Amino acid sequence: TTPHYRIDSTPGSDHTGTGILSEWTAGETVAAGQVVYLKSDGKVWLADADAATTMPAIGVVETGGNADATVTVLTHGFFRDDSWAWTVGGLVYVDTATAGGLTQTAPSGTGDQVQVFGQATHADRILVMPSLVLVEVA
Numbered sequence: 001t002t003p004h005y006r007i008d009s010t011p012g013s014d015h016t017g018t019g020i021l022s023e024w025t026a027g028e029t030v031a032a033g034q035v036v037y038l039k040s041d042g043k044v045w046l047a048d049a050d051a052a053t054t055m056p057a058i059g060v061v062e063t064g065g066n067a068d069a070t071v072t073v074l075t076h077g078f079f080r081d082d083s084w085a086w087t088v089g090g091l092v093y094v095d096t097a098t099a100g101g102l103t104q105t106a107p108s109g110t111g112d113q114v115q116v117f118g119q120a121t122h123a124d125r126i127l128v129m130p131s132l133v134l135v136e137v138a
Contacts, residue, residue: 009121011080017062019077019128026071031064033081034100035117036073044073046100049093055113056132057094060102078121079128086120093117102126112137 008018015032027043035057036044047057059075094115095101114135118126
């Protein structure tokens with residue numbers, strides 16, 4: 001038989017995720033709820049849609065830490081952050097205003113990188129499904 005996997009779309013508490021989680025080495029201090037990209041040094045750093053060099057985001061941090069610490073990143077699944085106030089059903093993008101942040105407003109400045117990171121499923125939850133395809137605003 002084909003295996004089936006069920007992922008709870010309603011993580012039970014703030015700053016938790018359900019889905020595919022992996023451990024990485026942080027290149028800088030990262031905190032739960034921040035989005036990260038994989039840099040050429042093999043470490044995860046805060047993603048920032050202002051420049052191609054800090055993108056694409058690969059996931060959202062569940063368990064953070066300081067530089068060179070092992071951190072846990074949710075790359076696909078559902079994540080909850082009680083401080084969010086999303087419009088349900090709307091797309092979620094990597095932010096240009098705050099490194100490691102998310103927004104429901106697509107980046108629009110010249111040179112900005114547009115990456116669909118996921119979709120809001122609740123005011124405080126998102127379906128994390130980052131597209132690794134970037135579009136640069138001309």
